[in-house]
Amino acid sequence: QVTLRESGPALVKPTQTLTLTCTFSGFSLSTSGMCVTWIRQPPGKALEWLALIAWDDGKYYSTSLKTRLTISKDTSKDQVLLTMTNMDPVDTATYYCARITSGWWEDYWGQGTLVTVSS
């Protein structure tokens, strides 16, 4: 059974750095073709793709956010981390992690975690 769960602070202050953790089970990020991706959704708005890390440690980022994002993995812990620097109130959103397999689409998603940026 594949599951993913996002965790991290619910509230961060402007200019702070956000670190989110995606803890997964039911698959291994060491397996060829496996990837984990991060997507966010501001309240009432559309989905926004953020970043992806692949089994071979390949990394891809949103064009508009790439200077602020870092994605990494800890295969031994079955975790993927996303760091976003210089947080702003416009970054308030639900952040999702999702699995991508050799089919290259997000087939399993976490429930999401709401992050509010406010002083």
Add this chain to the structure above:
Amino acid sequence: EIVLTQSPATLSLSPGERATLSCRTSQSLGSYLAWYQQKPGQAPRLLIYDASNRATGIPARFSGSGSGTDFTLTISSLEPEDFAVYYCQQRSTWPRTFGQGTRLEIK
């Protein structure tokens, strides 16, 4: 970056009716487009991948078509549980991008 434009923004229909949702892209994708359904308070769910393939467990009333820059999601006969927001997404070129969504509401 590839821009995906979904239309209409909102579609008001009754159960039993046919729904047709459109996704147009700023560059050709081949068939590298997917559709997701999202209900309030839930994560998105993969419906259609590679333009026309139903994901596991997706009912046959959902179908996808198109290639290049014009894609369509069709729901042949709406069930009450189909009223939700639908997003298209491309994976042809990095970064992956989503459309702005179509809200399917009960008329």
